[in-house]
Amino acid sequence: MDSIAHIFQWLINLGGVVFLPIIICIIGLFFRVSLSKAIMSGITVGIGIVGLGLVITLLSQSLGVAIQQMGEQYGSSLSIMDIGCGVGGPLAFSTTLGLLLIPASLIINFIFISLGWTRTLNVDIWNFWFAIFLGLVAYAVTGQYWVGILGAITAIMLQWLLADLFQKRVSSFFGYPGIAVTHLMALSGAVVAIPLNWLFDRIPGFNKLNADSETLTKKFGIFGDTVVIGLIIGLVVGILAGYDASQIGQLAISTAAVMKIMPKMVAMFMEGLLPIAEAAREFTSKKLNGKQVNIGMDAALTVGHPAVMATALIMVPISLLLALVLPGNKVLPFGDLAFYAFGVCLMVPFFKGNIIRSIVGGTVYLVICLYMSTWLAPTITEVFHLAQYDVGTSGLITSILCGLWPVTLFVLLLHHTGYIGLGVLALIILALLIYINKIRKIEMY
Structure with a gap:
């Protein structure tokens, strides 16, 4: 097991730009894609990752810095640092728990697919980090390493369950056949969007408002274009x-550029993935008695959609305003400003691309996340201490996008019922996986 852990550590140290293309190439060969096509798919995915990284860096270094200056002017009473979810991967993979869970997750995933207990083959190894993070939360709360393992496995099954349930809606909305989003951070938002959309349907007047990106452009001309909204x-x-004036102009053009370039980078990402997804469908149809298998991938595939980008950008100033006016909130948004798209991307399909609903729903979700990230700050700080991960501050730290309902559920269960409650949750998730995939074969959304 130590040798396997060392192999995965070596791969991770290569960086996502290198190891994900390697994984994609290997998966392609497994599904009988020709060597040349498998290599080109891996390279193309790598190019997409580089492009997405450049765009996100541009957003963080331009809009993120500006928001930080806003916070310094208006938010001095906010004492908890939003370190951002971007450090989650390096944190998770710097621990033995993280390294052990990579091969364990892959092995369990293949077993579940063979048994027909899930339709999702998750190759998004980088975003295993969020499930591992939940395991570290369980370890931090209980002080027991084995409970951390139980927590991580429970989180891994939860992401398969949600990916299976939501694959049909997400795939059809974004136009990605055979692809399932397995990023638990994004999937968490979809769970919140479903009851919110039900509520919005029953609010007179509001239920008639519809503004997707095409409608906005038709009604408001260039002012409804997502690029102009970014500007x-x-x-x-x-x-x-x-x-x-110079800095304002540069920031405006940079933000507009993100809105224009991001979809093109996502298209490059998908160009590499689609041959693998198609080969996977053909392979499983022949070798697994027709079992449907979807390739589990990063939510980065969805963030380039105009409705997602418009919603995420508008939520940036909204988040600072909320942080200032919400009583009891102590978190100053900063680290996660460039990552809001990953929090709301899977909410948008359940609002059918309606930007008004997405913004209102995203704002409600953000209120919950601010309060939960404030409450969870001591636990998240302890997780970083356990991993001996230096964040350059001695105060409390948190992440707005780690203040999600799965993290809150884990902490509440462990505080009030201990490992027994977490074990019961794992059994419930397992039972639901078997029920929707093996017994009833349900596709809810």
């Missing part, structure tokens, strides 16, 4: 940050 947001944030 306007950049202008407003630059003014509120106290920038001079």
Whole structure:
């Protein structure tokens, strides 16, 4: 097991830009894709990762810095640092729990697929980190390593369950046949969006409002275009940050550029993945008695959609305003500002691309996340201490996008019922996986 852990550590140390293309190439060969096509698929996915990284870095270094300056001007009473979910991967994979769970997850996944207990083959190894993070939370709360393993396995099964349930809706909305999003952070938002959309349908007047990206462009001309929306947001944030005219202009163009470039980078990502997904369907149809298998991938595939990007950008200034006015909140949004798209991307399909509903629903979700990330700050800080991960501050730290209902559920269960409650949750999730895939073969959404 130690040798396997060392192999995965070596792969992880290569960086996602290198190891994910390697994994994609290997998966392609397994599904009988020709060597040349498998290599090109891996390279193309790698190019997409580089492109997405450049765009996110641009967003973080431009809009993120401006928002930080806004926070310094208006949010001095907010004492808990939002370190951002971006450090989650390095944190998770710096622990023995993280390294052990990579091969364990892959092995369990193949067993579940063979038994017909899940339709999701999760090759998004980088985003195993969130399930591992939940395991570290369980370890931090109980002080017992084996409970951390139980927590991580429970989280892994939870992401398969949600990916199976939501694959049909997500795939059809974004146009990705044979692909399932397995990023638990994104899947968590979908769970919240379903009851919110039910509620929105029953609010007179509000239920008639519909503004997807095409409708906005038709009604408002260029001012409804998502690129122009990005430009306007950049202008407003630059003014509120106290920038001079040159800085405001640069920020506005940078934000508009993100709106334009992001979809093109996602398209490059999908160009590499689609041959693998098609080969997987053909292979499983022949070798697994027709069992449907979807390739589990990162939510990065969805963040380039105009409705997702528009919602995420508008939520940036909203988040700062909420942080200032919500009584009891102690978190100053910063680290997660560039990652809001990953929190709301799977909410958008359940709002049918309606940007108004997405913004309102995302705002409600953000309120919950701010309060939960405030409450969870001591636990999240302890997780970093357990991993001996230096974050450069001695105070409490948190992540807005780690203040999600799965983290809260785990902590509440462990505080009030101990490992027994977590074990019962694992059994419930397992039973649901078997029920929806083996007994009833349900596709809820």
